[in-house]
Amino acid sequence: MRSTFTLWLFAGVPTLFIVALLLAPAAQGVVLSFDRGGPSIANYAAVLRDRLFWRAAAGNLIVPAGSLLVEFAIALALALTLNARNGRIAAVADVASILPFAIPEIVLLALARYIFMPRGYLNGALYAAGAAAIPWLVPGSLWSYATVIVVDAWHVTPVVMLIMVAGLQTIPPELYEAARLDGAGTLATFRYVTLPMLAPAMLAALVLRGIDALRIFSTTLVLTGIEGVPVISTYAYHLWTDAQEPRMAMAASIILAFVIVITALAGLIALRRRAVLTPL
Amino acid sequence: MKAEAQITAALPRSTAARWIGPARLAVESIAVLGAAIPIYLLIKQAITPDLESFAWPPHWLPRNVTSANLKSVFELAELRSALILSVAVAAVAGLIATALGTMLGYAMARRERMRQAGMAGVTAARLLPMIAVALPLTVVLIQVGLYDSPTGMGLALIHAALAIPTAALTTYGVFAAIAREQEEAAFLDGASPLRIFVAIAVPQAKTAIAASLVLSFIMSWDEFGFALLIQVTHRTMPPLLYYYTVFGDVGPASALALVMLVPALAVIIALRPVLKSGLIAGTQR
Amino acid sequence: MAELEIRDLGRQFKSGGGVRGVSLSVEAGELFVLVGPSGCGKSTLLRLIAGLDYPERGEIRVGGRNCGDRRDLIAMVFQNHALYPHMSAFDNIAFPLRLRRTPKAEIQRRVADAAALAALQIDLARRPAELSGGERQRVALARALIREPRVILMDEPLSSLDAQLRGRLRVELKDFQRRTGRTIIYVTHDQLEALTLGDRIAVMRAGAIEQIGTPTEVYQRPANLFVATFIGQPPMNILRCRIRPAKASAAPPEQSVPAEPALEIGEKLALAMPFGMSGEVLLGIRPEDLTYNPNPDAVAFEAGFNRVEFVGGGFLAYATVAGQEITALLDQPVEPGRTRWLYAPRRSLHFFDSATHRRAG
Numbered sequence: 001m002r003s004t005f006t007l008w009l010f011a012g013v014p015t016l017f018i019v020a021l022l023l024a025p026a027a028q029g030v031v032l033s034f035d036r037g038g039p040s041i042a043n044y045a046a047v048l049r050d051r052l053f054w055r056a057a058a059g060n061l062i063v064p065a066g067s068l069l070v071e072f073a074i075a076l077a078l079a080l081t082l083n084a085r086n087g088r089i090a091a092v093a094d095v096a097s098i099l100p101f102a103i104p105e106i107v108l109l110a111l112a113r114y115i116f117m118p119r120g121y122l123n124g125a126l127y128a129a130g131a132a133a134i135p136w137l138v139p140g141s142l143w144s145y146a147t148v149i150v151v152d153a154w155h156v157t158p159v160v161m162l163i164m165v166a167g168l169q170t171i172p173p174e175l176y177e178a179a180r181l182d183g184a185g186t187l188a189t190f191r192y193v194t195l196p197m198l199a200p201a202m203l204a205a206l207v208l209r210g211i212d213a214l215r216i217f218s219t220t221l222v223l224t225g226i227e228g229v230p231v232i233s234t235y236a237y238h239l240w241t242d243a244q245e246p247r248m249a250m251a252a253s254i255i256l257a258f259v260i261v262i263t264a265l266a267g268l269i270a271l272r273r274r275a276v277l278t279p280l
Numbered sequence: 281m282k283a284e285a286q287i288t289a290a291l292p293r294s295t296a297a298r299w300i301g302p303a304r305l306a307v308e309s310i311a312v313l314g315a316a317i318p319i320y321l322l323i324k325q326a327i328t329p330d331l332e333s334f335a336w337p338p339h340w341l342p343r344n345v346t347s348a349n350l351k352s353v354f355e356l357a358e359l360r361s362a363l364i365l366s367v368a369v370a371a372v373a374g375l376i377a378t379a380l381g382t383m384l385g386y387a388m389a390r391r392e393r394m395r396q397a398g399m400a401g402v403t404a405a406r407l408l409p410m411i412a413v414a415l416p417l418t419v420v421l422i423q424v425g426l427y428d429s430p431t432g433m434g435l436a437l438i439h440a441a442l443a444i445p446t447a448a449l450t451t452y453g454v455f456a457a458i459a460r461e462q463e464e465a466a467f468l469d470g471a472s473p474l475r476i477f478v479a480i481a482v483p484q485a486k487t488a489i490a491a492s493l494v495l496s497f498i499m500s501w502d503e504f505g506f507a508l509l510i511q512v513t514h515r516t517m518p519p520l521l522y523y524y525t526v527f528g529d530v531g532p533a534s535a536l537a538l539v540m541l542v543p544a545l546a547v548i549i550a551l552r553p554v555l556k557s558g559l560i561a562g563t564q565r
Numbered sequence: 566m567a568e569l570e571i572r573d574l575g576r577q578f579k580s581g582g583g584v585r586g587v588s589l590s591v592e593a594g595e596l597f598v599l600v601g602p603s604g605c606g607k608s609t610l611l612r613l614i615a616g617l618d619y620p621e622r623g624e625i626r627v628g629g630r631n632c633g634d635r636r637d638l639i640a641m642v643f644q645n646h647a648l649y650p651h652m653s654a655f656d657n658i659a660f661p662l663r664l665r666r667t668p669k670a671e672i673q674r675r676v677a678d679a680a681a682l683a684a685l686q687i688d689l690a691r692r693p694a695e696l697s698g699g700e701r702q703r704v705a706l707a708r709a710l711i712r713e714p715r716v717i718l719m720d721e722p723l724s725s726l727d728a729q730l731r732g733r734l735r736v737e738l739k740d741f742q743r744r745t746g747r748t749i750i751y752v753t754h755d756q757l758e759a760l761t762l763g764d765r766i767a768v769m770r771a772g773a774i775e776q777i778g779t780p781t782e783v784y785q786r787p788a789n790l791f792v793a794t795f796i797g798q799p800p801m802n803i804l805r806c807r808i809r810p811a812k813a814s815a816a817p818p819e820q821s822v823p824a825e826p827a828l829e830i831g832e833k834l835a836l837a838m839p840f841g842m843s844g845e846v847l848l849g850i851r852p853e854d855l856t857y858n859p860n861p862d863a864v865a866f867e868a869g870f871n872r873v874e875f876v877g878g879g880f881l882a883y884a885t886v887a888g889q890e891i892t893a894l895l896d897q898p899v900e901p902g903r904t905r906w907l908y909a910p911r912r913s914l915h916f917f918d919s920a921t922h923r924r925a926g
Contacts, residue, residue: 007394015397015398017441095552098548100315106522107521114333124338162555217410218504465643467636469661
């Protein structure tokens with residue numbers, strides 16, 4: 001059966017499409033980032049001299065790390081809970097737990113602004129409880145970092161949770177029964193059965209989400225603006241739009257791309273080349 | 281079963297076990313509140329006048345109900361054209377991504393080498409931060425006249441490219457599950473490779489292809505970053521919502537957000553089984 | 566002229582496997598079975614004939630013609646029938662005609678004819694998932710028939726079914742072949758299926774054909790040790806023996822076929838060895854040829870019984886003869902631990918060369 005030509009066509013056309021629209025521009029970005037009326041590293045030098053870049057780099061480390069921590073903790077709790085429950089409660093919680101992800105990111109962020117703004121719903125609730133208002137979004141404050149982290153985690157926790165539920169479902173029930181008959185308590189079962197069996201799924205989720213987390217852009221842009229909680233993506237956006245420094249903007253974004261590729265490679269090697277692709 | 285129940289009952293319950301019930305309830309409450317609060321507040325703001333949304337202390341329940349905000353989405357030129365543009369962009373992106381993604385998924389399911397190459401390519405495409413693609417892409421789109429196009433086709437193309445991996449991975453599993461022998465039978469029956477794809481493979485993957493279509497539609501519908509950078513004057517809904525939110529029109533912004541929210545929610549909830557099985561397939565290879 | 570003629574066909578896979586230098590010819594109207602253990606190349610051969618794979622050397626002629634695309638001459642029934650699950654039985658059968666843009670009325674007529682030939686008596690609007698195993702097979706047969714191929718290939722069409730249904734469908738297939746008079750090439754790993762179904766069978770191993778013949782020929786005169794042990798269940802016993810050169814014919818007490826550790830044989834040497842070989846040979850005896858009954862024309866073995874299983878039609882006894890394991894299918898049980906004499910008619914003995922494993926005499 002000679003269908004190889006058709007199959008190459010089927011694989012080739014979409015690949016070319018992706019290369020033309022995603023990879024080729026990125027490659028051109030690399031070229032442009034080294035151009036300043038001739039080949040030069042001046043763009044990079046300018047970026048590296050900029051104090052805002054270093055704040056953005058720090059933000060690009062703190063926010064993803066915090067977000068991953070929060071979303072993994074909540075996702076694990078949710079996954080364990082949902083996996084153990086049956087019936088109506090489970091059905092409601094099941095749908096509810098995926099909803100934040102179903103809400104378009106920009107919609108959730110718009111709402112988060114109304115919730116966290118100085119006279120927003122959260123401070124309103126604190127006021128009703130007789131507590132002092134908290135400056136959730138004051139630029140550069142610790143609170144603003146915390147807020148950004150929570151909102152970012154809020155949106156993507158469902159994805160992490162779904163991966164973990166998938167992982168939990170591969171654990172054969174006999175293992176739990178065996179552990180129980182061996183006299184293992186709830187904590188021991190979790191420590192010696194659930195966690196080791198779940199580790200591959202968690203690692204996969206970590207690589208997948210870690211890459212996404214490093215690309216953070218909208219959350220900080222919408223909640224705090226560019227200088228509130230700067231990250232590299234918004235910093236590059238700022239250079240592009242406000243500062244009118246397109247070549248510097250490209251240099252900054254290439255630095256970010258480089259960091260992500262290195263991280264991803266490290267993650268993929270850690271996964272021993274297990275595929276970590278999901279439809280989302 | 282009975283004996284098993286007795287064994288279970290006979291085992292001592294640890295202290296940790298006693299906390300499990302309340303802990304589960306707490307976790308479930310967080311999940312339900314995390315989903316319900318934003319949706320409730322959004323609806324509340326969308327159906328009340330602006331002034332009420334800015335009240336201090338905030339109103340928890342709507343007092344004056346109005347349909348003005350929602351009407352404005354369809355009546356204000358700026359909002360209406362953003363809605364139309366968003367639908368057009370998402371439809372074109374969804375169709376292209378589904379067509380190309382289905383082809384790629386099929387090739388990946390039929391040749392191991394193409395599967396590996398496809399996975400590598402898709403991974404590479406997914407690694408790049410939006411900003412690193414969008415900035416140089418803007419330069420290209422300006423050259424070909426698709427930057428900030430009133431028809432949004434430049435954005436549609438990039439959204440399609442972003443969604444191809446999703447469509448490919450969604451259909452790949454179904455194609456891989458079709459017995460090779462069916463296609464060989466069709467070949468011997470006299471069918472060409474293209475005919476085999478159209479008459480044998482595609483009909484069996486109908487559900488997955490439909491899922492890819494709505495999923496890639498919604499991915500485009502939701503996408504904010506590229507839309508912000510490419511459609512700077514002919515805006516689609518996400519960047520428009522961004523400007524409305526940042527510059528303060530609570531009512532129309534909430535109504536716009538609600539219009540964006542409804543199809544997205546419907547699709548994701550309806551596709552939960554697909555998403556779950558896709559995630560399983562994606563993490564366990 | 567043969568309906569299908571294969572000459573020196575070769576196709577090697579990187580992973581090993583494949584076929585090397587296969588030649589055979591199949592007559593019109595014949596049911597020809599390719600049988601062998603898994604990995605022997607029988608499916609590869611079938612796929613080469615079908616045109617699903619391409620040979621590196623050799624040629625395949627159908628009806629005397631050597632053409633690259635044989636799809637019009639050949640139809641195939643697959644292991645799990647490979648029915649299109651999204652199409653009704655009718656559409657499954659009609660698919661080849663639709664591809665050829667046959668007029669509607671003709672499709673109707675020919676589907677009805679093919680269904681009748683395949684003894685398919687169901688509502689053709691039903692989908693494969695709603696059909697029983699037997700009905701699916703008949704749909705697959707009808708789909709193969711509709712194009713009026715010269716040769717129908719069948720790749721273990723029964724192997725995924727349960728034993729009872731298999732037996733019934735085997736009968737049905739044989740009927741089908743008689744009724745339609747089609748040339749059929751049938752692949753199976755099941756030697757019993759090969760024996761019961763085939764007009765002729767080809768036994769394959771490691772990519773080559775070991776023997777071609779009618780079922781009785783292959784069973785009664787296996788060409789080599791492999792065929793001898795592969796065909797027949799329980800498999801043929803093989804005993805290492807030494808044949809002493811014939812002494813003077815007038816030596817009545819002389820043992821005729823003494824095995825390495827001596828075997829008792831109740832016969833004269835000159836009679837047992839008409840082919841005049843000597844030294845190491847391999848002696849083959851089918852378990853069902855061994856009895857308790859002394860027979861003037863039989864060889865005798867003193868067997869120490871280890872174990873006996875009741876297998877319905879008789880007793881399968883595991884015994885040791887001069888230190889070598891054998892099995893015997895007996896009509897009477899025997900107590901394990903006992904020693905008894907077993908006899909096999911002289912004409913039922915098979916001899917194989919100990920070096921080449923080929924049949925000797």
